[in-house]
Amino acid sequence: MAKKTLAEKMAENSRSVVEALKTNTIGSFSSTENIKKNIIILEELRDLIPPLLETEFLALKENLQKHGCKDPLKVWQTNNQSINITDNPEDIVYVLIDGHNRFQLCHELQIPFNIQIDNFKSITEVRNFMIDFQLSRRNITPQQASYLRGIRYNTEKKIVTNNLFQSKESNIILPNGQNVHLDDSAILENKKLEQKIDEPDGILPNGQNVHLDDSSKKTTAQELGEYFNVDEKTIRRDADFARGLDKFSPIFRKEILAGQVKVEKSKIQKIGKVKDLSGTINSLDELETVYQTLSTEISTQVPSKYSPKSEKLIQERYLKLTDSLNRAYETKTNKEINALKTAFTKFLEAIS
Template sequence: MAKKTLAEKMAENSKSVVEALKTNTIGSFSSTENIKKNIIILNELKELIPPLLETEFLALKDNLQKHGCKDPLKVWQTNNNNIGITESPEEIVYVLIDGHNRFQLCNELKIPFNIQIDNFESITEVRNFMIDFQLSRRNITPQQASYLRGIRYNTEKKLVSNNLISNKDTEAIFPDGQNVHLENSLILNDANANLKVHLDNDISPDGQNVHLGSSNKKTTAQELGEYFKVDEKTIRRDADFARGLDKLSPEIRKEILAGQIKVEKTKIQRIGKAKEVNEPINSLDEIETIFQNLTKEPSISVNKNPKSEKLVHERYLKLTESLNKAYESKTAKEINALKVAFNKFLEALS
């Protein structure tokens, strides 16, 4: 059976979102109350729900008290194995995937609620569904939408890399820096053994993608851009933004996404690109310090040894002399002499 393309999977998710927006209930309620009492909340899924401002949370609370919980909460029927629990791996569990704020308030206020059970093959499918579902809502902010699109892109890229590894496909970089996607029929032999295997990105330094045997194949960013109706460059910036936010502590990330604190998006994106930033960032001051360090121009360190300082000064005088001669004569000979003097000056600095 042919593997479904990303576009096909997204189309299916889109249909699921439409269906989920309709009021739905379970066919039989014989075990509903037992399910309600044993609903599981996974932090990695809960974090996909854009945080509410305090005013929004209070408005939701007031609405539930006045009108009750009209729309059913969505739960994923799965087993312990699919959510990483090794004990009793085949035991059926029910994971909350939509309605986290309503679930909290209904339990606190003793307000009855209904549930809708959905089936997904993996937690990755659940994450993608939740992202699509949240992006379909009108009250989502631009930053929240950017974060969710970025998560979606990073997830898809990880899946692509894993598939390439499992299928023994290879993406390589030629010496000129261009990424080339090699199909199964192409085998790396002695003639191209100097190619460097690379699975982290699908874009070369000049922004071009090269696909051998599949010249019309779209990149993940292009597919998601079309799906979410934004430019592919926006998707890539969203990915950096999501990676940057994920390097923050959950508290700071939540406050930024809720609009409670303001941080320039470009700073978060720059942090997202930095592979050397791995520890959780816990404050705005840390964000600013790390950003300044990442964007700081590298300084040339000069040995303070007196002999070294004298050498640097001599080279500087020689460089100045060569510069004046080259400027006055404008001959190839003097220009070459300037190049030699400049290189020697750099050597003295190192």
């Protein structure tokens, strides 16, 4: 994927907005002040902003009190329909996409602020821009960066899956132009398909082998790995980490990302791999309980190779193998040779 710099994206968006606003009075003082009073905050976008430590929040507050709000807050000009508001779908709205902490403090302290209006085609484009913008900041922590990259990966995979499953009766067009019909059983297997289509050659649920052309051989993880200059496996681990954190309550997730609560990243990744998890994790105690439960379930599902039951089976098949070997050596008949082959196969199964 071609990567534009943040400066290029910002300039492009700003130019687009300026052109759109030339014919109205949005640039006037009164109109700008009206926009400021009606800025909308979406939780799903606000949660992409890494939380500040208490000391960082207090430092920001002190800085605003001393020097004012110098940098403009970024808002997205869009309409109600694009943010799933059904009333008056074509009405223009302004959504905050950067400066949430400054916005809060400026209102509390009655500090004037400026805005920069940006234009995006969709909320997905906004999310990707916000993730890129946050990852470009120097004060972001490794955990926060991992969470943002994971969100980006999970969003990309969801888009791919949704495109393939627009309707039960639809045919899908693969990158090589091949038309593939998905029946009801394929629709029910969309999670399996999502995993398969991330490989260079995918197997659809109906058994069809999908060969992608050279331009499509990179997986989503490879694409994003190159985009963010990290390893493909790092992106996949980030995805598990993001899915795990998304199973936590917003407050608990914020505490972890802010560094106020210390949790081993591997535990969160393990929880992220669980498809069905009842309820939301609200505290460290609940997290430990869920993690221990998952560990217990895994250990009971995978019996030890050296359990007494396994050892007994191995011994039985070993004796059967030696007996068959002796019989085949002595008789040299096809019947005993075939029996030897069978005994040898079963012995290998027991020890593997």
